[in-house]
Amino acid sequence: MMSSPVVNILTFKWGTLYSAEYVNRLYRGVKAHLHRPFRFVCATDDSSGLADGIDAVALPEKPAALTNFYTYEDRWPMIFIKLCVFNPGFAGLEGPTLFLDIDQIVIGDLDRFFDYRPGEFCIIRNWVEWRKTLFRKIPFCGNSSCFRFDAGEKSGYIYRTFLKEIDFALDDAKFTTEQAYMTHAVGFDKVNFWPDNFVRSFKRSCLRMWPLNHFLPPKMNPDTGILCFHGHPSPEEAIAGYRGRHLNTWTRPAQWVRELWEK
Numbered sequence: 001m002m003s004s005p006v007v008n009i010l011t012f013k014w015g016t017l018y019s020a021e022y023v024n025r026l027y028r029g030v031k032a033h034l035h036r037p038f039r040f041v042c043a044t045d046d047s048s049g050l051a052d053g054i055d056a057v058a059l060p061e062k063p064a065a066l067t068n069f070y071t072y073e074d075r076w077p078m079i080f081i082k083l084c085v086f087n088p089g090f091a092g093l094e095g096p097t098l099f100l101d102i103d104q105i106v107i108g109d110l111d112r113f114f115d116y117r118p119g120e121f122c123i124i125r126n127w128v129e130w131r132k133t134l135f136r137k138i139p140f141c142g143n144s145s146c147f148r149f150d151a152g153e154k155s156g157y158i159y160r161t162f163l164k165e166i167d168f169a170l171d172d173a174k175f176t177t178e179q180a181y182m183t184h185a186v187g188f189d190k191v192n193f194w195p196d197n198f199v200r201s202f203k204r205s206c207l208r209m210w211p212l213n214h215f216l217p218p219k220m221n222p223d224t225g226i227l228c229f230h231g232h233p234s235p236e237e238a239i240a241g242y243r244g245r246h247l248n249t250w251t252r253p254a255q256w257v258r259e260l261w262e263k
Contacts, residue, residue: 006037008097013044020049022102029106057091060084079178086158093151101145108225123147125193127204144179161185210248217252
């Protein structure tokens with residue numbers, strides 16, 4: 001019986017907002033839930049504190065084309081750094097690669113992320129608050145917290161498109177987020193969205209509807225593969241309880257998040 005080929009898990013860490021323990025937690029979650037050989041890569045400006053088994057590499061260098069944009073010239077790394085993962089040769093990556101933001105919790109089977117539509121580009125469909133979908137369609141836009149691509153020349157066109165269209169990509173009037181541009185650069189006909197239970201938003205899937213969120217703790221969906229925290233509440237805020245500016249973002253403390261976070 002042939003063994004499974006090695007796959008890649010890739011994450012980024014820079015600055016001081018997130019500690020090395022975020023990366024280590026993510027690594028432990030991958031080890032517990034991925035049942036095939038893998039290389040875990042963290043592109044970072046500070047590799048101190050990373051666990052054994054994590055391959056620390058340098059962050060991508062700022063593309064020369066960005067120097068023409070004075071508003072971005074002194075802001076590297078920045079969110080558009082994610083487009084650089086498609087540059088052939090980055091970190092020596094080849095083949096199936098799953099990118100994960102470090103503030104997520106792996107809680108279920110990860111093998112499905114490589115078995116689903118192999119060889120194709122897959123990403124979360126960006127979550128939209130339900131009330132904003134009452135009178136308009138959900139935008140065709142990915143959420144770049146979790147996406148899979150084939151590293152190497154197969155995805156090189158995405159990086160080259162970014163360099164060629166960099167003024168277009170950084171135009172806030174056209175793309176308000178890096179993930180909206182990424183969806184465009186991949187090509188709408190090549191984008192596949194993960195099934196809903198592969199990656200769930202804590203904010204959109206676990207919080208109770210207002211006003212129940214003020215009285216009942218967030219609910220857990222046991223078939224979830226990855227629990228994604230985007231914006232507020234963060235994992236720590238979900239554990240402690242969060243009182244946001246809007247009544248529908250308040251949350252009671254979630255003990256089950258603590259148990260997952262501290263594994």
